[in-house]
Amino acid sequence: MRWQHLYLAGSGTYFPERVETAEDAVAAGRYSPDEHAANGIRAVRTAGEAEAPAVMAARAGQRAVERSGHAAEDFSLVLHACMGFQGQDFWTPAHYVQRETVGGHGPAVEIRQGSNGGLAALELAAAQLTARPGTTAALITTGDAFRLPYVDRWRTENQQVYGDAGTAVVLSRREGVARLRSTASCSVPALEPVYRGTGGWAVAPDPAEWPVDLRTRTRDYLLADPFRYDEVIARTAESLDLVVREALADADAKLDEMAFVVHPAIGRTIVEYSYVGGLGIDPERTVYAWAQDYGHLGAGDQSAGVDHLLTSGRAGRGDLILTIGVGIGYLWTAAVFEVLDPPGW
Template sequence: MRWDNVYVAGLGAHLPERVETADEAVAAGRYDAEEARANGIRAVRVAGPDEPAPVMAAAAGRQAVARAGLPADRYGMVLHACVGHQGQDFWTPVNYVQREAVGGTGLTVEVRQGSNGGLAAVELAASHLAARGTPQAALVTTGDAFRMPYFDRWGSDSQSVYGDGAGAMVLSNRGGFARLRSTASCSDSSLEPIYRGTTGWTDGPFHDGGPVDLRSRKSDYLLREEGGYDRVIQRMTKNASQVLREALDDADAKLPDARFFVHSNIAETIVEFSFHSVLGVDPDTTVYDWGRDLGHMGAGDQLIGINHVAETRGPRPGDLLVTMGVGVGFMWTVAVLEFLETPRW
């Protein structure tokens, strides 16, 4: 989708101060040393007792709202994307974020699209704003904190180490420091069983008292028939390439035109194969080396990474940033941003 009147007006992030390294996790017997070397994630941030996911998201949201400098009554939409537990059951964390970050009576939506949640929310917000003739803004936040005993950040999943953190973006249909030139998304529900697994349904979360085991779900499904793993990789590669090509075409851009490329903080082996080899992403355009000290922050890697680019990488007018997400389900989203000015903050 090509966008002509959607802009990025503010960005924010909240990263906990506490750091836990991969070496510490290996020494404690929580992380396999060989897996640590292959994955390449050096450390994660760990949220404190007073930093549940929505609290971090609200903090990131307040920063983005302050940087945008738009009136509170202009926010017609607040979206909150997340992966893990949000600090309370049978509750709507997006309304907490709205109350704490911006206020108002705008539409609130919680987005649960796995690791692609942040970018899926951006595309939804862009659609909402483009349809409005009056000046409006939308706040998108992400927030995740992965805590034992429900989730083991070092052991619940393979090829991913989960860090805590939150990101935020303010979109506006009346201007900002960057323009959203395009977005593209693709869902492939034939891959949905991968993270559901083959063990059947449960009656509630934390049903067996042990940490979530994503490793077994994936292996049970992928290894149930010969060649299953290869077919899944081929399908994922095809979908990722298609979405990237569509977003770049709608932005009238080529991949080498992008000064920045932001992707998830996942295993180095996946990054090298999927992004560098298959898609042709130049490693020097990414923020992956920085992300290796943060880990995979649920729905927020992309928004937090874009904030990092704005704060530390000196974007100039005309610079393009491409960001890609993929979430269980499976769904891919790519967004192309053009910096119009270096953010004042």
């Protein structure tokens, strides 16, 4: 989708102060030394008891709103993307984020699209702002805290290490620090069982099954058919290539014109196979070296990466930034930003 007159007006992140290194996790017997060597994630931030996911998202949102220059009444939409438990059952964290940031009476909606939640929300916000000319701005937040006994950040998956954080971006119809040129998304529901596995249905979360074991679910599904692994790999590669090509075409740009590429902060093996090798991306044009000190932030890798590029001064006027996300289910999204005026944040 080619977008007109939509801008990134502000961004923000919230990282807990507490740091847990991969070396410490290995020494404590919580993390496999072989997986540490393969994944390359050096450290994560871990949330305290008072740092619920929605709290971290709201703090990031407050920073993004302040940086945007928008008044609270400018916001017609709040989207909150997340992966895991948000701090309460039968509760809507998006409205907490709205109450703590911009208030108002616009819709506040929770987005559950796994690791692609942030970019999926960005595309939905762009569509709403475009379809409703009287609107001005939308706030998009993400927030997750991957805590025991529910989730083991070091073991729940074998090629990801989960870090805690809140992230936020403000999408605006007014001028901002960057222009949203395009987005593209592709869903492949045939791959939905990869993370569901081959087991039956539960009537409620079962503490006996904690911490969540995604690696076993995936392994059981892939091994149930001798051709399934190759099929999944092929379809994921095709879908990634499709959204990248479509987003670049709608942005009137080529991959080698991208100053930076922000891809998921996952294990190095997947990064090298899917992004560095599969797409031919120069690692020096990514934020992966920075992200290895924070881990995979659930739905927030892309917004955190863009915020890092803007606040660190790495991205300058005229730079094009390609962001790529993929979430279980599966849904891929790519978005292209053009930096207009580097902020003094």
